[in-house]
Amino acid sequence: MSENTKQNYLNHPKGIMSWLLTLDHKRIGLMYLFSGILFFFLGGLLALVMRFELAAPGNDIISNEVYNNAYTLHGAIMIFLFIIPAIPGALGNILLPLMVGAKDVAFPRLNLASFYIYSFGALFAMYTIINGGVDTGWTFYTPYSTQSTSNVVPMTLGIFIIGFSSILTGLNFIATVHKMRIPGLTWYKLPLFVWALYGTSLVQITATPVLAITMVLLMLERFLGIGIFDPALGGDPVLYQHFFWFYSHPAVYIMILPAFGIISEIIPVHSRKKIWGYKFIAYSTLSIAFIGFLVWGHHMFTSGQSVFSQIVFSFITYFVGIPTGVKIFSWILTMYKGQVSFTPPMFYALAFLFLFTIGGLTGIFLGAVALDIHLHDTYFVVAHFHYVMQGGTIVAFLGGLHHWWPKSFGVMYNQTIANIAALGVFIGFNGTFFPQFLLGLRGMPRRYATYDEQFVELHSYSTFWSGILGISIFIAVMNLFWSFIKKNKVDPGSNPWGGMTLEWTHTSSPPHPHNFEEEPVLQHGPYDYDKVIVEKTYKK
Amino acid sequence: MSEHHITPLKTYLIIAASLLFLSGVTVWVSYIDLGSFNIVLAMFVATVKASLVAFFFMHLLWDDKKNLTMFLMSLMFFGIFVTITMLDTGFRGDLGLNPETKDPINKRAAFYDTLPLTDTHGHPVDEHSDEHHEDKDHH
Amino acid sequence: MGHHNPDSPSHLKHYFHDVNQQYETSKFAMWAFILTEVLTFAGLFVAYIVYRSWYPDMFVDAHKLLDVNKGLMNTIVLITSSLTMALAIWAIQKNNKKLSVVMLVATFIFALVFLGIKYLEYTHKFEVGQLPGEFYSYMGPDAAHLNNPHIFFSIYFIMTGLHGLHVAIGMGLIAWLIYSTQKGNLTSEYYTPMEMIGIFWHLVDLIWIYLFPLFYLIG
Numbered sequence: 096m097s098e099n100t101k102q103n104y105l106n107h108p109k110g111i112m113s114w115l116l117t118l119d120h121k122r123i124g125l126m127y128l129f130s131g132i133l134f135f136f137l138g139g140l141l142a143l144v145m146r147f148e149l150a151a152p153g154n155d156i157i158s159n160e161v162y163n164n165a166y167t168l169h170g171a172i173m174i175f176l177f178i179i180p181a182i183p184g185a186l187g188n189i190l191l192p193l194m195v196g197a198k199d200v201a202f203p204r205l206n207l208a209s210f211y212i213y214s215f216g217a218l219f220a221m222y223t224i225i226n227g228g229v230d231t232g233w234t235f236y237t238p239y240s241t242q243s244t245s246n247v248v249p250m251t252l253g254i255f256i257i258g259f260s261s262i263l264t265g266l267n268f269i270a271t272v273h274k275m276r277i278p279g280l281t282w283y284k285l286p287l288f289v290w291a292l293y294g295t296s297l298v299q300i301t302a303t304p305v306l307a308i309t310m311v312l313l314m315l316e317r318f319l320g321i322g323i324f325d326p327a328l329g330g331d332p333v334l335y336q337h338f339f340w341f342y343s344h345p346a347v348y349i350m351i352l353p354a355f356g357i358i359s360e361i362i363p364v365h366s367r368k369k370i371w372g373y374k375f376i377a378y379s380t381l382s383i384a385f386i387g388f389l390v391w392g393h394h395m396f397t398s399g400q401s402v403f404s405q406i407v408f409s410f411i412t413y414f415v416g417i418p419t420g421v422k423i424f425s426w427i428l429t430m431y432k433g434q435v436s437f438t439p440p441m442f443y444a445l446a447f448l449f450l451f452t453i454g455g456l457t458g459i460f461l462g463a464v465a466l467d468i469h470l471h472d473t474y475f476v477v478a479h480f481h482y483v484m485q486g487g488t489i490v491a492f493l494g495g496l497h498h499w500w501p502k503s504f505g506v507m508y509n510q511t512i513a514n515i516a517a518l519g520v521f522i523g524f525n526g527t528f529f530p531q532f533l534l535g536l537r538g539m540p541r542r543y544a545t546y547d548e549q550f551v552e553l554h555s556y557s558t559f560w561s562g563i564l565g566i567s568i569f570i571a572v573m574n575l576f577w578s579f580i581k582k583n584k585v586d587p588g589s590n591p592w593g594g595m596t597l598e599w600t601h602t603s604s605p606p607h608p609h610n611f612e613e614e615p616v617l618q619h620g621p622y623d624y625d626k627v628i629v630e631k632t633y634k635k
Numbered sequence: 636m637s638e639h640h641i642t643p644l645k646t647y648l649i650i651a652a653s654l655l656f657l658s659g660v661t662v663w664v665s666y667i668d669l670g671s672f673n674i675v676l677a678m679f680v681a682t683v684k685a686s687l688v689a690f691f692f693m694h695l696l697w698d699d700k701k702n703l704t705m706f707l708m709s710l711m712f713f714g715i716f717v718t719i720t721m722l723d724t725g726f727r728g729d730l731g732l733n734p735e736t737k738d739p740i741n742k743r744a745a746f747y748d749t750l751p752l753t754d755t756h757g758h759p760v761d762e763h764s765d766e767h768h769e770d771k772d773h774h
Numbered sequence: 775m776g777h778h779n780p781d782s783p784s785h786l787k788h789y790f791h792d793v794n795q796q797y798e799t800s801k802f803a804m805w806a807f808i809l810t811e812v813l814t815f816a817g818l819f820v821a822y823i824v825y826r827s828w829y830p831d832m833f834v835d836a837h838k839l840l841d842v843n844k845g846l847m848n849t850i851v852l853i854t855s856s857l858t859m860a861l862a863i864w865a866i867q868k869n870n871k872k873l874s875v876v877m878l879v880a881t882f883i884f885a886l887v888f889l890g891i892k893y894l895e896y897t898h899k900f901e902v903g904q905l906p907g908e909f910y911s912y913m914g915p916d917a918a919h920l921n922n923p924h925i926f927f928s929i930y931f932i933m934t935g936l937h938g939l940h941v942a943i944g945m946g947l948i949a950w951l952i953y954s955t956q957k958g959n960l961t962s963e964y965y966t967p968m969e970m971i972g973i974f975w976h977l978v979d980l981i982w983i984y985l986f987p988l989f990y991l992i993g
Binding site: 197198199201202203262265266267269270273274275300301302303304305307308309311312315316319320321322323328329330331334337338341 | 788789795798799802803806807809810811813814815816817818820821824825828829906907908909921922924925928929932
Binding site for chain 2: 797798801802805806808809810812813816817819820823824827828829842846849850853854856857859860861864867868901902903904908910911912913914915916918921922924969972973976977979980983984986987988991992
C-alpha cells in the first residue's frame with residue numbers, strides 16, 4: 096500500500112460544480128447514496144404514519160383516502176426511488192470499477208446522465224405528492240388506474256423516466272464488467288459482488304424496457320381509451336398484470352441480487368475464511384436472474400388467469416428456491432470453522448441470513464396456488480415481502496454501508512452504537528413484521544385503513560415495534576453520518592476488516608480521484624486470506 | 636486503429652438485392668390463400684430477411700460473439716414473454732366451470748352501437764337507403 | 775499496459791487502455807442497448823399476438839383496410855436506406871469522406887421519404903376515422919361487421935408510431951453524422967459513432983421487416 100498522497104476523490108477537485116458535473120463514478124455513487132437515503136426516510140415516514148393509523152381500529156389519524164395515498168406512495172418511493180437505484184446506483188457505482196481495477200465505469204458521461212434522469216423522474220414523483228398523491232397502489236392495476244382521478248399520469252411518467260436511468264446504469268455496468276477488468280482478473284477471480292451486480296444489470300436491461308412500454312400503454316389507455324387493458328372496450332385487464340409483472344417480478348431480483356452480493360463480500364471478510372462454493376454462488380446469481388423471468392404469474396393467482404398457467408407458474412416458482420438455498424448454505428459453510436468477528440457489518444449479515452430465510456421460506460408458501468388463494472392480499476404477503484425487501488435488501492444495504500464506509504469516506508463510525516442499532520433493527524423488524532404473518536393467516540386483508548376488533552392486539556404490537564425499528568434505522572444512519580462530521584479519520588492505508596479485494600488492497604481510503612495511483616497488478620484471488628496472512632487466521 | 640473487418644462492397648449489394656427480392660416474394664405469397672400456413676411462411680421470410688440484416692449489415696457475422704449473444708438473448712426473453720403469457724390467454728376458463736370466462740373479451744364495445752354507418756371515405760350514410768343495411772342486421 | 779502513450783489519439787478516453795478496448799466496449803454496449811430496444815417492442819408484439827389470437831377474424835379483415843402498396847413502398851425505401859447506411863460506413867472505412875457523406879445524405883432522404891409515406895397513410899386513416907381506441911368511427915361496408923376493430927388500429931398506431939419515432943430519432947442522429955463526417959471528425963481511424971448509429975438504423979429496418987407482414991399482409 097502506497098503512502099497517503101492527501102489527494103482523494105472527496106477533496107479533489109473542489110467546488111460545487113465539480114460535484115454536479117462530475118464524471119467520477121465514486122462521486123456519482125455518493126449522489127445516489129444521499130438521494131437514496133433521503134427517499135428511504137420519506138418512504139419510512141409514510142410507513143410510520145400508516146402504522147400509527149393502524150395502532151387501533153377506526154380512522155384515528157388519517158382518512159381512508161389519505162391512507163390509500165400513503166401506501167401507494169410508500170411502495171412506489173421505496174421501490175422505484177430507493178431500493179432499485181440504491182444498491183447498484185450507490186454501492187455499485189462506488190465499488191464496481193474499484194473491484195475490477197478500472198479507472199472508471201465504461202461510460203462516465205452516461206453514468207452522470209443516468210443520475211440526472213433518475214433525479215428528473217424523482218421530480219415527477221415529488222410533484223405527485225404535492226399535487227395530492229395517487230391511490231392505485233404501486234402496481235397501478237387496471238381498470239382502476241385508468242379511472243382513478245388521482246395523479247396516475249405524473250407518477251407513471253416518473254416511473255417511466257426512472258426506468259431509463261435504470262437501463263443506462265445496467266448497460267454501463269455490463270460493459271464495465273465485460274471490458275474494463277484489469278489483465279489477469281478473469282471471471283472466476285471477480286469478487287462475488289461484481290457477479291451480483293452483473294446479474295442485476297442483466298435483469299435491469301432485459302426487464303425494464305417492458306415496464307417502460309407498459310407505462311406508455313397505461314397512459315395511452317387513459318388518454319385515448321385504446322382498449323388494450325379495458326374490458327369495456329374489448330380489452331383485458333389481466334393482460335396488464337402480465338405486462339406489469341414481467342417487469343416487476345424480475346425487479347424483485349434487481350432488488351435482492353445486489354444484497355446477495357454484499358453478503359457474499361461481508362461474510363468471508365468478517366469470518367476470515369475463503370468463500371465456500373465460489374462457483375455455486377456465482378452461477379446461482381445468474382440462474383436466479385434467469386428463473387426470475389419465468390415466474391411472474393405467481394402474483395396473479397387470484398386474477399382469473401387460466402388454471403393451466405397457474406400450475407406452471409406455481410411449479411416453476413419452486414425452482415427459485417434452489418439457487419437461493421445454495422447461496423444460504425454456502426454462506427453458512429463459509430462461517431463454519433471461520434474466525435467470525437462480530438463487527439457491525441457482520442451483525443447485519445447475520446440478521447440478513449435469519450430474516451431473508453424467513454422471507455424466502457414464506458415465499459414458498461405463497462408459491463403454492465392453493466395456499467396463496469387463501470393468503471393473497473393479506474398481511475401474510477405484506478410480511479413476506481417486507482422480510483425479503485427490508486429484512487433482506489435493506490439490512491444488507493446497511494451492512495454494506497457499514498462495511499465500505501471507512502473505504503468510501505476514510506472515516507470510522509462508532510462501532511458500539513452501530514452494533515446496538517443493528518440489534519435494534521433486527522428486533523424491531525421482527526417485532527413489526529412477525530405479527531403480520533399471524534394477522535394474514537387470520538384473514539386481515541392488506542391496504543385497509545381500519546380493521547375488526549379481533550386484530551387489535553397483533554396490530555398494536557406491530558405498531559409499537561415499528562417505532563423501535565424506525566428509531567434504530569435512524570440511529571444507524573445518523574451514526575454513520577456523525578463519523579463524517581466528527582472526522583474520525585482512519586489511516587488512509589488501513590484495511591480495517593482485512594478485505595482482499597482490490598478496493599481494500601490497492602488504493603487508499605478514501606480512494607484516489609483516478610482510483611489507483613498506478614494500475615493494480617493482481618496478486619491473489621478475492622478471498623485468499625490464507626495465502627497472505629496465514630499466521631493470523633490459523634487457530635487451534 | 637486495429638484491423639476491423641471491412642465487408643466487400645459486393646456483399647452489401649447482394650444482400651440488399653436479396654432483401655428486396657424477398658420483400659417481393661412475401662407480398663406475392665400473401666395473395667395466395669394457404670390458410671394458416673400464410674402466417675408461418677410470412678414469418679419465415681421475415682426471419683430470413685432479419686437474419687440477413689443482422690449478420691451482414693449489422694456485422695454480427697464477423698463481430699465478437701458476445702454481441703450475437705446479446706441479440707439472441709433479447710429474442711429468447713421475447714420468446715419467454717410470449718409463451719408464458721399465452722399459457723394464460725390461450726387457456727382462459729380452462730376448467731370449464733364458468734362458460735362466461737371461456738371467451739373473456741369477445742363482447743363488442745358499447746360505443747359501436749352509437750356509431751353511424753359510413754361509406755368507404757368515413758362519411759355517414761343514411762341507414763335506410765343503402766345496400767349496407769343488410770350488413771348491419773346480420774351482426 | 776497502463777502507461778499512456780503520449781501520442782495516443784485524441785479520441786481515446788483516459789480510462790481505456792487502447793483504442794481497440796474503447797471500440798469493442800462501445801460496440802458491446804450498443805448491442806446491449808439493442809437488446810433493450812427489442813424488448814421494448816417485444817411488449818407490443820406480445821399485445822399483437824395475444825389480441826390476434828383472441829380476434830383472428832377481425833385482424834384478418836381489418837388488415838385489408840391498410841394500403842399494401844404504401845407498406846411495400848416503405849419496405850423498399852427502408853431496405854435501400856439500410857444499404858446506403860452500410861455503404862456510408864464502408865466508405866469511411868476506405869477513408870472516402872465524400873462518398874460517405876453522400877451515402878449519409880441519401881440515408882437521411884430515404885428516412886424522410888419513409889416518414890412522408892407514413893404521413894400520407896396516417897392522414898388518410900384520420901380522415902376516414904380508422905383511429906385507435908374510442909376515437910374509432912369508421913363503419914364502412916368493409917368494416918361495419920367487425921368485432922372491435924379499434925383494437926387492431928390501437929396496436930397498429932402504437933407499433934408503427936413507436937417505429938416512426940425511432941425513424942425520426944435516427945434522422946437526427948444521421949444529421950449529426952453528416953455534420954461530423956463533413957467536418958472531418960470521423961475518419962477510417964475513428965468512426966465508432968457512425969458504426970453505432972448504423973446498428974441502430976439497421977434495427978429500425980429489422981423491426982419494420984416484421985411490422986410489414988404482420989400488419990399489411992396477414993392482418
